[in-house]
Amino acid sequence: MATLSNSKITALISIITAVFAAARLSAEPAHSLTVGENSSEPLGFDTAVPTFSWKLPVGIKRQTAYRIQTTSEAKTWDSGWVNSEQSVFVPYGGQPFMSRQRVEWRVDFRDENGKGSGWSQPAHFEMGLLSTNDWKAQWIRPPDETNSNPDAVGNLRHGFILPHAVESARIYVTARGFFELRLNGGRVGNDHFANGWTSYNKHVDTLTYDVTSQLRVGTNSLEALLGTGWYAGRLMSGRNKYGVHPELLLQLEVTYKDGTRESVSSDRDWEGTYDGPVLSSSIYDGESFDARKEATNWRPVVANPNLGPERITPKPFPPVREQALMSPTNITEPQPGHFVFDLGQNIVGWARIKVPVEKDQTVTVHFAEMLNSDGTLYTKNYRSAKSTDTYVAARTGTIEWEPHFTFHGFRYVELSGLPKEAKPSTKWVSGVVLHSDLPRIGKFESSHAKLNQLQSNITWGQQGNFVDIPTDCPQRDERLGWTGDAEVFCPTAMFNYDCLGFFKSWLRTMRDDQLLDGRIPPVIPGVLVDNDSPGWMDSATIIPLETYVRSGDVSVLAENYDMMQRLVWWYRSQSVDGLLPNIKGYGDWLQPYAKNREGETPFPLIGAAFYAHSAQLLAQAAAVLKREDGMKLYADEAATVKRAFARQYFDANGKLQNAPETQTAYVLAIAFDLLPPDLKLKAGANLVRLVKEADGHLRTGFLGTPFIARVLDDTGHSDLAYDLLFQESYPSWFYPINQGATTMWERWNSFTLDKGFGDAGMNSFNHYAYGAIGQWMYERVAGLAPDPEHPGYKHFFVRPLPGNQLDSARAELQTPYGLASSAWAKRNRKLIMDIVVPPNTTATIEFPNGRKPELVAAGSYHFEL
Ligand code: BGC
Numbered sequence: 001m002a003t004l005s006n007s008k009i010t011a012l013i014s015i016i017t018a019v020f021a022a023a024r025l026s027a028e029p030a031h032s033l034t035v036g037e038n039s040s041e042p043l044g045f046d047t048a049v050p051t052f053s054w055k056l057p058v059g060i061k062r063q064t065a066y067r068i069q070t071t072s073e074a075k076t077w078d079s080g081w082v083n084s085e086q087s088v089f090v091p092y093g094g095q096p097f098m099s100r101q102r103v104e105w106r107v108d109f110r111d112e113n114g115k116g117s118g119w120s121q122p123a124h125f126e127m128g129l130l131s132t133n134d135w136k137a138q139w140i141r142p143p144d145e146t147n148s149n150p151d152a153v154g155n156l157r158h159g160f161i162l163p164h165a166v167e168s169a170r171i172y173v174t175a176r177g178f179f180e181l182r183l184n185g186g187r188v189g190n191d192h193f194a195n196g197w198t199s200y201n202k203h204v205d206t207l208t209y210d211v212t213s214q215l216r217v218g219t220n221s222l223e224a225l226l227g228t229g230w231y232a233g234r235l236m237s238g239r240n241k242y243g244v245h246p247e248l249l250l251q252l253e254v255t256y257k258d259g260t261r262e263s264v265s266s267d268r269d270w271e272g273t274y275d276g277p278v279l280s281s282s283i284y285d286g287e288s289f290d291a292r293k294e295a296t297n298w299r300p301v302v303a304n305p306n307l308g309p310e311r312i313t314p315k316p317f318p319p320v321r322e323q324a325l326m327s328p329t330n331i332t333e334p335q336p337g338h339f340v341f342d343l344g345q346n347i348v349g350w351a352r353i354k355v356p357v358e359k360d361q362t363v364t365v366h367f368a369e370m371l372n373s374d375g376t377l378y379t380k381n382y383r384s385a386k387s388t389d390t391y392v393a394a395r396t397g398t399i400e401w402e403p404h405f406t407f408h409g410f411r412y413v414e415l416s417g418l419p420k421e422a423k424p425s426t427k428w429v430s431g432v433v434l435h436s437d438l439p440r441i442g443k444f445e446s447s448h449a450k451l452n453q454l455q456s457n458i459t460w461g462q463q464g465n466f467v468d469i470p471t472d473c474p475q476r477d478e479r480l481g482w483t484g485d486a487e488v489f490c491p492t493a494m495f496n497y498d499c500l501g502f503f504k505s506w507l508r509t510m511r512d513d514q515l516l517d518g519r520i521p522p523v524i525p526g527v528l529v530d531n532d533s534p535g536w537m538d539s540a541t542i543i544p545l546e547t548y549v550r551s552g553d554v555s556v557l558a559e560n561y562d563m564m565q566r567l568v569w570w571y572r573s574q575s576v577d578g579l580l581p582n583i584k585g586y587g588d589w590l591q592p593y594a595k596n597r598e599g600e601t602p603f604p605l606i607g608a609a610f611y612a613h614s615a616q617l618l619a620q621a622a623a624v625l626k627r628e629d630g631m632k633l634y635a636d637e638a639a640t641v642k643r644a645f646a647r648q649y650f651d652a653n654g655k656l657q658n659a660p661e662t663q664t665a666y667v668l669a670i671a672f673d674l675l676p677p678d679l680k681l682k683a684g685a686n687l688v689r690l691v692k693e694a695d696g697h698l699r700t701g702f703l704g705t706p707f708i709a710r711v712l713d714d715t716g717h718s719d720l721a722y723d724l725l726f727q728e729s730y731p732s733w734f735y736p737i738n739q740g741a742t743t744m745w746e747r748w749n750s751f752t753l754d755k756g757f758g759d760a761g762m763n764s765f766n767h768y769a770y771g772a773i774g775q776w777m778y779e780r781v782a783g784l785a786p787d788p789e790h791p792g793y794k795h796f797f798v799r800p801l802p803g804n805q806l807d808s809a810r811a812e813l814q815t816p817y818g819l820a821s822s823a824w825a826k827r828n829r830k831l832i833m834d835i836v837v838p839p840n841t842t843a844t845i846e847f848p849n850g851r852k853p854e855l856v857a858a859g860s861y862h863f864e865l
Contacts (some may be wrong), residue, residue, distance in 0.1 A: 002094060019277070027440040028057040028106075029119060030057070030107050030199060031055055031849055032055055032121075033051075033120060035052060035326060037551075038500060039125055043126050043128075043170075044126075044128030045097075045127050046130070046313050049091070049096050051092065051555070052068055052089075053090070054120065055818045057117075057818070060111045061111070062085060062839075062858070063084075063111065065084065065356075066082055066087065066109045067081045067082065068092075068107050068758075069107075070105040073102040074687040075518070076097075077093065082734075085794075087841060089816075093677055093765055096352060097526065098125055098130070099129045099134045100129070101126070102125075102126045103124065103125055103175035104125055105121045108120070113243070127314075128172060128313070129172045129314070130313060132307050134172075135312065136830040137267065137310070138280070139248070140270050140303045141154055141156075141247045141272060141302050142154045142155065142274050142299070142301060144245070144609055145604070146486050147239045147301075149274075149279065149280045151228050151233060152279070152283070153274070153276065153405065153846045154246060154272060154384075155275075155276040156223065156272045157272075157295075157298070158269065160221075160222075160264045164258060164260070165217055165256065168212050169252060169255070171188060171250060171252050171253075171729060172208055172250070172253070173209070174248075174249050175195055175229075175248050175249070176231045176246055176247045177228055178194065178226070178246070178405045179210075180230075180405075181250075182224070183215070183220070183223075184216065184220055184293075188209050190321055192319065192322070193405070193434075195207055196315060197317060198504075198505075199526065200230075201310055202244070202309075202513075203312075203313070204225075204249075207314075207319065209250070224250070224688055225282065226246040227281045227842050228282065229283065229405055230242075230525070232245060232246055234285070234477070238527075247304070249307070250265065251264075251265045251793065254843075258449065263653045266301075266303070268301060270303070271301060272298070272299065272301040273294075273298050274297075275296050276293065276294075277292075281404055284385035284406075285387065285388065286387050286403070286408070287406045289392070290392040291393055291401075292360070292370055292392060296577070307381075308714060314503050315437070315505075316504065316508075317502050318501075319436070319437065321437040322433070322702045323433060323434065323463070324433040326345060327343070327426055327431075328343075328429050328431075329662050331425075333424070334376045335376065337775070338376075338695075339428075340371070340413070341412065341420070341424075341429040343413070345431075346460065347460070348403055348410075348434050348464035348474040349431065349433045350432050351367070351401075351410075351413045351431060354399070354427060354428060355399065356418060357391070357397065358393060358396050359394065361417055362664060363390065363391045363393065364388060364675065365388065365389040365390070366379070367379075367412065368407060369384075369410040369412070369475060370765060379577070379762040380475060381757070382475055383476045383760070383762045387408045387475065396419075406488070407474065408474075409474035409765075410431075415429065421693065429768060434467065436468055438497040438499055438502055440808065440814045441496070441498045442811070442812065445808040445809070447807035448805060448806055450726075450734050454737060457737070458496070458744060459743060461744040461768035461771045462493055462771070464766045465767075465826055466493070466768065469524070469730070470485070470493070470503075471486045473764035473766055475764065475766060476687055476764060480527065481506065483510075483522055483524055483539035484533065484535050484536035484702055484769075485767070485769045486539055486543065486702075487538060487539035488772040490539075491772070491817065492769075492774030495552070495774060495778045500551045500556070503558055507556070507559070507576075509526075510539070511562075511563045513525060513526030518567050518573075519537060519567070520536070520539065520567060520634075520801070522536050522586070532583070532790055533585030534580070534606050535588075536585065536586060538610045540622075541613070541614040542617065543653075544557055548791055549792075550793075552789070552794060553586070554791075557624055564614070568611075568618050568634065568637070571607075575608075575641070577644055578640050578645070578777070579607075579641075579644050580611060583603050583604055583607035585598075585603055585606065585607070586703065588606065588662070588703045588704055589703070590702035591704075592748060600660050601659070601660075601668075601704070603792065604664075605668075606668065608673075609643060609669065610668075611641050612674055616634075616638040616642075616672070616673070619631060619634035619638055622634055642675075646710070649669070650669065650675060655683075655686050656686070663698070664700045664703055666711070667711050668704065668707070668708075670683055672746045680715065680843070681716070682717070688712070688720055689715075690716050691712075696727060696728075697724075698730060702770075705772065706770075709721040709776040709780070710779075718803070719779075719804075722805060729763075732748065733770070738753075740753075743766045744766070745765050745766055745767060745770075746764040748770075751763055753767070770856070777811075778811045780800070780801045781803070781806070783800025783801065783809075783810030784821070784823040784845075785797040785799055787844075796820065796841065797843060797844050797845075797846060798835050798844070799822045800826055808824060808825035809824060810822070815838055816840070819836060819838055820837060821834070822834075831863075831865040832864055833863040834862050835863075837860075837861070838857055842855060842856065843855075844856075845861070848865075851865065
């Protein structure tokens with residue numbers, strides 16, 4: 001009898017399993033139906049003409065046709081059978097949906113053999129209020145005379161009677177500022193910092209809640225708290241960027257069991273006061289609560305029936321919600337009566353305290369990301385942000401409390417003002433982790449503990465800074481939507497979480513705040529307009545392209561094409577013979593060892609590099625959108641600038657000229673493809689020389705660091721890329737980990753064990769920008785990379801790069817089509833590769849040993865090399 005080798009047996013088993021799986025599953029229907037930006041059964045959906053996405057069961061290779069049916073109010077739209085592989089972002093072709101409409105939809109598909117799957121389970125969604133005309137409500141706020149503190153929290157209330165049993169009820173609500181709502185004493189929804197941060201004078205997002213079960217026949221009461229938040233609170237050194245007083249807009253729409261309807265709206269019948277137990281609340285400074293106070297001094301509200309010029313539409317992505325609770329790992333008492341709780345992890349959110357209190361005593365809750373050497377809190381890096389919560393007790397006993405409208409970036413919580421005899425317990429403090437409630441979709445892991453810690457730090461950095469908008473940092477008196485930081489981090493972010501709706505919404509604000517001449521403010525929402533910085537403004541071109549490539553949603557290009565053009569036109573208006581001699585900006589921000597924060601790479605070089613890159617991305621967008629007018633125009637423009645750049649800054653040996661030699665200058669030239677192929681390789685060799693001269697270390701800031709590993713890799717120096725990634729000494733990704741980092745830091749040496757803290761003026765311990773290396777970890781170390789030609793992972797590359805420092809690495813990602821993964825491990829002198837290609841996609845596997853690449857269909861693959 002012939003014997004089969006182990007590997008053949010494994011192969012045979014996988015074939016048999018695959019055959020059974022195919023036979024069993026081909027009749028299974030599609031699943032995971034979503035609308036728009038991957039929203040699953042949304043309530044208060046925002047798009048009248050949505051797109052539909054679904055996933056095919058594992059075992060299906062390819063979709064050859066689909067059929068969609070929507071039903072709403074007894075009307076059906078049927079796409080009929082459409083011969084197409086498209087299973088994500090498929091446009092709806094019926095009558096636009098209207099406000100409040102509830103829609104049911106389902107999908108049928110045919111597989112690669114033409115066999116139909118049958119209808120999927122139906123999915124639902126319900127439209128929010130799409131037009132300002134849908135609103136009968138008025139903007140309301142408590143009267144001014146009860147307001148003595150600029151961050152006073154408003155209280156609103158309204159009682160009403162419902163005569164009949166309720167069939168269904170919705171609350172449509174928003175605020176200029178933050179709101180928290182209660183209905184008959186129970187919280188409405190579980191969202192925080194609602195309704196998020198938009199450019200409020202131009203656009204306000206609304207939320208929709210199903211409150212059917214919270215209503216009763218007879219008397220009901222609505223109560224709201226209103227905080228200044230981003231609308232009227234402190235932002236950098238100013239306040240009231242959008243207005244002085246927060247306001248609420250609310251409409252409760254009730255359908256009775258007998259089919260009749262009624263609505264209750266915010267209007268002059270409500271009462272308000274600033275005289276309540278929440279004395280004040282500020283994002284930067286914290287919240288003060290006096291439990292002894294009942295809200296008093298109620299007066300008729302100030303009501304404004306003029307809804308204003310801003311667009312008022314449903315929020316297009318999930319709000320901030322509680323994500324996790326962290327328990328203290330250690331308690332110390334560095335000063336008498338001051339207990340410091342260590343959560344073991346730098347987080348963003350607040351502390352929920354459950355502590356013994358004494359009547360009339362104030363419990364003070366302080367926060368810090370780091371400790372001083374004597375164990376007390378290090379808070380200098382918060383700058384002017386007070387980040388302090390206080391609670392005044394109404395009676396002696398145990399209380400449980402958390403704030404409403406503030407958040408802190410912290411690892412340590414200090415409690416003081418507790419009864420003398422109280423013995424601290426880890427139960428006293430829970431760290432509440434808050435961020436935009438986005439689905440986690442990616443995972444990276446390896447055989448190396450520090451690399452895994454880096455991935456953890458990157459992910460925590462993302463969580464802490466995705467608080468409704470992408471921020472630079474979450475703790476000091478800043479916390480703004482810095483464009484450059486978001487731009488470099490976007491590809492990594494798109495691996496860890498499904499951020500499509502998050503970024504699309506932020507880009508909408510960017511469009512709202514783009515200046516008339518095409519410039520993009522350095523922070524979005526645009527509350528600062530002080531610098532035209534290449535590398536920051538280009539978030540307007542880079543983020544649309546990156547999100548498109550990683551999601552496959554072409555609308556992100558269509559929506560932003562105009563903004564992208566206007567930025568490129570601005571660059572053009574500044575250019576002299578394709579170069580940008582007069583440009584300034586933030587430079588290669590925070591380059592290590594440079595004399596100033598802007599680094600040593602000249603502004604004009606950075607400017608021309610980003611001008612060329614943005615023009616190139618615009619040309620790509622024009623090609624995708626089939627904008628004939630733009631395709632050639634912008635491709636030519638990019639080519640002209642590239643030529644001028646290469647001529648000005650590079651000699652025939654690919655060496656920098658007319659500018660100091662910096663790593664970042666080489667990195668940008670190569671990353672943005674600004675040099676002809678031969679020069680590119682020579683430039684790569686020069687970059688290698690500079691890295692070696694720096695003893696195998698980075699000399700790059702915010703602009704160069706994100707690309708350096710990729711650029712070395714692309715020019716044939718992947719070993720050096722690995723060495724940089726695994727470098728232990730300053731400056732490097734592992735260096736902060738060696739100093740105890742649990743998040744990404746603003747500087748590699750924000751704190752060192754031997755020298756202590758860096759310059760407190762710029763010293764965030766939660767700054768994701770350098771976390772941009774995560775992209776290379778997913779795409780190359782583990783080897784899961786999108787194909788820009790077939791966006792959304794319709795086709796992708798598996799191109800792992802097993803480095804000497806690692807025994808194994810693995811990445812997985814919930815792509816729009818389903819789970820993809822790439823894992824490799826070195827075992828018994830063999831390289832084992834395990835790959836999963838989701839249904840309806842293909843992948844090209846590039847083998848690290850030089851074996852011929854293979855194009856494979858959906859399925860699971862195992863290789864031993
Ligand atoms: C922010 C940065 C930002 C920079 C602009 C800083 O204050 O924290 O991350 O990109 O300003 O140079």
